[in-house]
Amino acid sequence: MNEEPTRRDVLGYGARGAGLLVLGSTAFYLTKKAHAKGVWVIDPAKCINIRLGTTGIDQFCDKCATTCVIPLSAVRAVNDFSKCGRCCICPAYFDVASDIGRDGLPVRKLCPRDAITREAIGDVDPDDPLNNFYEYTIDKTKCNGCGKCVMACKEPAGLGSIRLEIRYDLCTDCNRCAISTACPEDALARITRDLAPGGKAVESSH
Ligand code: SF4
Ligand code: SF4
Ligand code: SF4
Secondary structure (H helix, E strand, C coil): CCCCCCHHHHHHHHHHHHHHHHHHHHHHHHHHHHHCCEEEEECCCCCCCCCCCCCCHHHCCCHHHHHCCCCCCCEEEEECCCCCCCCCCCCCCECCCCCECCCCCECCECCCCCCEEEEECCCCCCCCCCCCCEEEEECCCCCCCCCHHHHHHCCCCCCCCEEEEECCCCCCCCCCCHHHHHCCCCCEEEEEHHHCHHHCCCCCCC
16 A cells, blocks of 8 residues: 555645644734733833933933843833923933034034934024024934933923833833833833723824
8 A cells, every 4th residue: 555645645734734834823923912911111200211300411211222122122212292392402402511512502412323303493593593493303213212311301401391102013012021120210010001091002102
């Protein structure tokens, strides 16, 4: 009796193998979805960079940038335009400790990754260029959530319009968030999506 598998047998095994692979992938996906009902969030009242009362740029905490498991971190800074004063000399955009140039502005920027852009709102008065307003936008492809600008924008120097957020389109939702382990203030918490504002995960507005 010939025990060699026929071509039809081989094709049959292949099809069944592919089917099992699809089923396995689907089961893994559904398990992950079921697990993914919680999300990691930063408590603004605890985070050194966001909370009121801790000031001084040298005090900023960079652990969100340096300990996340994904490249560049899942944490990014966002500027809440509804709170931003659109200051001409923004302490989060400029390194206000640097020298003042001939244009009356600090010569250095604060962000180590040059992730903040500044655009004049309306026409700039050439006779009074410092009396103008600017829109500051954070480039999420450059920002690594180092938190420096967040610390600098805080009252009393700024209006606290910049904050740090975990972006849910980037976060891989680790069981034990590496940042939560490293955070010196225990400022990360895992909450259910239902508890997040709007009844779902908070997506960054920018
Ligand atoms: S590690 Fe903690 S304290 Fe440091 S920036 Fe992140 S949330 Fe804030
Ligand atoms: S958090 Fe850091 S990298 Fe991101 S915009 Fe602010 S200073 Fe730049
Ligand atoms: S859960 Fe993982 S990917 Fe998400 S912020 Fe924490 S360490 Fe980064």
